[in-house]
Amino acid sequence: MRPDYGNWVPKSMVCGLAAGTAAAAVLFFFLGISDRIVSGTAGLICGIIFGIGTLTLLFFTVWMYALNRAFDYNGKRKLAKVIIDGTADHVGIPDGGVGLDVGCGSGALTIAAAKRNPQGNMVGCDIWSGTYKLEFSRNRCEDNAKAEGVDNVTFREGNAIHLPFPDESFDAVTSNYVYHNISGHDKQELLLETLRVLKKGGTFAIHDLMSKERYGDMDAFIRKLIDWGYEDVRMIDTTDGTFMSRKEAAWLGLTGSSLLIGKK
Numbered sequence: 001m002r003p004d005y006g007n008w009v010p011k012s013m014v015c016g017l018a019a020g021t022a023a024a025a026v027l028f029f030f031l032g033i034s035d036r037i038v039s040g041t042a043g044l045i046c047g048i049i050f051g052i053g054t055l056t057l058l059f060f061t062v063w064m065y066a067l068n069r070a071f072d073y074n075g076k077r078k079l080a081k082v083i084i085d086g087t088a089d090h091v092g093i094p095d096g097g098v099g100l101d102v103g104c105g106s107g108a109l110t111i112a113a114a115k116r117n118p119q120g121n122m123v124g125c126d127i128w129s130g131t132y133k134l135e136f137s138r139n140r141c142e143d144n145a146k147a148e149g150v151d152n153v154t155f156r157e158g159n160a161i162h163l164p165f166p167d168e169s170f171d172a173v174t175s176n177y178v179y180h181n182i183s184g185h186d187k188q189e190l191l192l193e194t195l196r197v198l199k200k201g202g203t204f205a206i207h208d209l210m211s212k213e214r215y216g217d218m219d220a221f222i223r224k225l226i227d228w229g230y231e232d233v234r235m236i237d238t239t240d241g242t243f244m245s246r247k248e249a250a251w252l253g254l255t256g257s258s259l260l261i262g263k264k
Contacts, residue, residue, distance in 0.1 A: 105132060
């Protein structure tokens with residue numbers, strides 16, 4: 001049995017775009033080029049509209065296909081695995097301690113962190129809904145843990161906006177590419193909610209698209225954490241070759257990828 005961590009750009013998304021491209025191309029032919037249905041000025045307008053639509057959908061189909069290939073765990077680049085493993089390397093759990101992975105998806109980061117910390121346990125939480133509900137689930141997380149031979153993990157439902165855990169419950173917290181997907185909520189507030197459940201002395205490693213447009217002034221946020229007593233807080237730019245190059249991050253739509261680490 002092999003683990004199946006899915007893909008951050010699912011095949012269903014690529015297939016849906018491909019189907020949309022094909023449909024637009026058919027409409028372009030019959031309504032824009034052929035005179036059988038529409039002709040004259042109306043045909044010209046339809047040709048322009050569906051021609052532009054076909055080219056636009058074709059662009060996004062090719063782009064999403066390229067992303068799917070880049071993130072594929074079984075592909076050549078395996079970027080998702082590189083990012084997961086690189087983030088998990090920053091997760092440290094003391095003997096008998098417990099770590100939390102917020103927005104665990106298919107369990108990849110939870111399991112990778114558990115592998116590196118056999119002396120502790122990891123909890124992965126997610127709402128398993130929205131865009132990825134067909135790709136990721138609690139059952140898939142548990143199946144992946146079994147396939148990896150990892151038994152120091154558990155999975156439960158939990159929303160990053162209001163985590164279902166008391167204050168200072170965990171010895172480490174981590175997350176990967178979660179908060180930027182949560183629209184309508186201040187990203188720094190989401191970080192603070194995650195840090196709320198971290199014990200004093202616990203460590204955190206949170207990877208996300210932390211551009212100023214999404215997260216605001218992160219330098220000021222880090223200074224605030226330090227003023228509150230947090231230690232060794234810093235942000236690592238993971239597009240400097242750590243996980244990927246800046247050029248690769250740009251075409252993948254991952255500009256601003258950064259790893260926030262520190263100790264409470």
